[in-house]
Amino acid sequence: MRFLPAGSDPKVAVVGFGYVGCCVGVTLAEAGISVSGVDSDPRLIGEMRAGHCRFNDPGLADALGRVLRAGTLALSTGYEDVPDADVIIISVGTPVDAGRRVVTDYLESACSALADQLRAGQLVILKSTVAPGTTEDLVRPLLEKGGLVQGRDFGLAFCPERLAEGNALAQFRTIPMVIGACDPDSALAASTFWARALGVAVLQFASPQVAELVKLTDNWWIDANVALANELAMLCGALGVDVLDVIAGANSLPKGDSHVNVLLPGVGVGGSCLTKDPWILWGTARDHGQRLTIAQAARQVNDEMPGYTHDLILASLADLGKDPASSRVAVLGLAFKNNTNDLRHTPVRPVVQALARGCGEVRIYDPLVTGEAALAEFGLRQAPSFEQAVADADCVAVLAGHEAFQAMDFADLAGRVRMPCLIVDGRAYYRRERIEAMRALGFGYRGIGR
Numbered sequence: 001m002r003f004l005p006a007g008s009d010p011k012v013a014v015v016g017f018g019y020v021g022c023c024v025g026v027t028l029a030e031a032g033i034s035v036s037g038v039d040s041d042p043r044l045i046g047e048m049r050a051g052h053c054r055f056n057d058p059g060l061a062d063a064l065g066r067v068l069r070a071g072t073l074a075l076s077t078g079y080e081d082v083p084d085a086d087v088i089i090i091s092v093g094t095p096v097d098a099g100r101r102v103v104t105d106y107l108e109s110a111c112s113a114l115a116d117q118l119r120a121g122q123l124v125i126l127k128s129t130v131a132p133g134t135t136e137d138l139v140r141p142l143l144e145k146g147g148l149v150q151g152r153d154f155g156l157a158f159c160p161e162r163l164a165e166g167n168a169l170a171q172f173r174t175i176p177m178v179i180g181a182c183d184p185d186s187a188l189a190a191s192t193f194w195a196r197a198l199g200v201a202v203l204q205f206a207s208p209q210v211a212e213l214v215k216l217t218d219n220w221w222i223d224a225n226v227a228l229a230n231e232l233a234m235l236c237g238a239l240g241v242d243v244l245d246v247i248a249g250a251n252s253l254p255k256g257d258s259h260v261n262v263l264l265p266g267v268g269v270g271g272s273c274l275t276k277d278p279w280i281l282w283g284t285a286r287d288h289g290q291r292l293t294i295a296q297a298a299r300q301v302n303d304e305m306p307g308y309t310h311d312l313i314l315a316s317l318a319d320l321g322k323d324p325a326s327s328r329v330a331v332l333g334l335a336f337k338n339n340t341n342d343l344r345h346t347p348v349r350p351v352v353q354a355l356a357r358g359c360g361e362v363r364i365y366d367p368l369v370t371g372e373a374a375l376a377e378f379g380l381r382q383a384p385s386f387e388q389a390v391a392d393a394d395c396v397a398v399l400a401g402h403e404a405f406q407a408m409d410f411a412d413l414a415g416r417v418r419m420p421c422l423i424v425d426g427r428a429y430y431r432r433e434r435i436e437a438m439r440a441l442g443f444g445y446r447g448i449g450r
Contacts, residue, residue: 003123003155003189009033010086010193015110017044017075019055019342020127020161021091023168026060029067031197036074036081040109045075056341056368057168082117087193090114090139091127091161095272100279102131104138111139115146123155123189126208129215129277130158131284135208136182155186158208159194160215165271166340176201180211219277220295225263226274227298230305233265233449237312243449244429265448267399267426268305268347270336275299275345306350309426309448313351313397314358316422316446322394326360328418330393333400334366334374334382338427341368343377348399348426352378365389367404393417401428410434414441425450 004010009032014025017039029035039045047054049068053061067073074081082088092106107128114124124143126135135158140150150156158180163171177194179202181187191202205211229247236243243265253260269275278295285292314324336346343349355362364374365383374382383389386404390396390413398405405428414421423438425447430438435445 002185003121004192005086009197011084012036012087012089013038013082013085014089014091015039015079015082015114016090016092016106016128017048018091018093019057019165019168020163021089022048022053022055022064023057023060023163023172024089024091024127024161025073026063026067027169027172028197029070029072030063032072033197034072035067036076036085038076038079038082040077042077045077048075054341056339057166058339059169063169079113079117082114083119085122087123087125088114088118089125089127093272094128094130096276096279100283102129102134102276102280102283104130104134107134107139108142111142112145115143118143118146118148118154120148120153123157123186123193125190125193126156126158127161129160129273129280130212131280132209132212132216135180135212140182151183151185155181155183155189156208157181157186157190158211159190160211162215162218165337165342173198174200176203178203178205178211178214180205180208180214182208213281216277216281219273220281220298222263223269223274223278223302224294224298225261226265226269227301229263229265230301230448232262234308236449242432243447264427264429266305266347267309267351267448269302270345270347271342272344274302302347305448306347307354309347309351309397309399309424310354310358312446312448313355313395313422313424316424316444317395320394320420320422320444322422324359327394328361328363328392329355329359329395329397330383330390330417331355331362331364331397331399332366332386332389332405333398333402333427334364334369334378335400335402338401339368339403341366341370341373343369343373346377349378351397351399351426352380356380363389363393366400366402368402387416390416393421395422395424397424397426398428399424399426401426406430410438410441410443414443420444422446 011034013036014021015038017037025035025037233243247262282292282295317324422444
């Protein structure tokens with residue numbers, strides 16, 4: 001095989017060792033493959049070498065420690081190990097700018113550095129999310145500046161990252177790997193590599209552009225589906241019915257090879273993917289004379305949910321006879337997603353900012369988020385403990401439904417807050433029997449669409 005050694009496990013270099021790169025590198029190293037992790041952030045590499053993993057994904061920190069101790073993973077801020085690798089995986093960040101275009105600075109820098117290190121026979125796999133055409137029109141020319149020719153001297157394929165944060169390690173070993181390669185030899189090498197390394201099914205497509213569109217389409221669908229759920233939730237809130245009942249009923253309908261699958265509503269959409277990928281598609285369509293109305297409308301709906309949540313809190317406080325302007329609000333859960341510590345584009349931030357303008361006091365607390373990270377993102381020092389966060393609160397707003405908040409003892413809470421206290425369920429999805437128990441204790445309850 002031209003771009004993959006036969007009969008032995010290939011050596012792998014992962015360039016960009018943030019959340020995605022770490023998950024990829026650790027999973028491959030756990031499979032016994034020799035992995036070199038490269039990142040330009042010396043603080044990140046230093047933390048990992050010292051045994052600290054800043055990414056809160058189940059099992060990731062323990063696995064990182066195991067592979068470092070076993071020697072199957074080595075970490076570096078330089079590219080000195082790249083020439084020894086058989087497979088190079090690029091997983092650097094690709095944010096969008098104010099004009100909703102992909103910023104490729106990190107990608108261009110990585111490719112320029114790699115161009116001087118590439119040797120004949122290597123396979124390069126791009127996993128960073130990019131606009132359609134980027135693999136062939138940007139990455140390939142940059143890599144060829146070192147003198148090697150793609151397809152003759154080295155292979156190139158796009159294999160998108162499609163992991164759900166909070167379940168990444170499990171998904172990486174199970175979901176099909178999408179492959180779009182620049183030539184048949186690269187396609188064969190990429191398919192063989194993933195099948196051999198992880199034992200996963202591979203879906204091979206005719207070009208990188210197809211695979212680039214697959215990734216963007218996945219997240220466009222998720223964002224649009226959540227927007228549908230959020231609009232449904234606002235309607236259910238106005239009608240006084242529980243949106244979760246409506247969703248459960250709607251999702252029982254067979255449709256095609258599966259069922260109707262309306263996702264869950266919430267305080268908003270955040271993270272590094274759902275907030276940008278629909279705009280990448282939207283911008284690509286605009287550049288080709290097309291208009292993606294659904295993408296734009298879904299982004300607008302989801303971006304407005306923090307404002308809706310703020311208004312819901314103030315109106316519900318007033319319904320309890322409390323003056324919002326003098327009320328104390330405890331916001332529990334700062335991350336964009338349940339059971340993670342990721343604050344990137346978290347929808348909780350604009351809720352907190354609005355509450356700070358309209359309420360007497362706002363306290364924030366998230367057991368998964370460091371005080372340093374909370375202060376940097378929210379401009380507020382988070383309470384040092386749950387008990388201090390909720391003390392004498394008029395409202396407890398659960399805006400990320402971490403397991404600790406799912407198991408909250410409301411009888412104990414009643415003795416710490418100002419009753420009647422409002423419980424706002426932004427993403428905890430408390431069952432009806434728990435809601436009834438809250439109300440029996442004297443709490444008010446409001447959820448998104450509940």
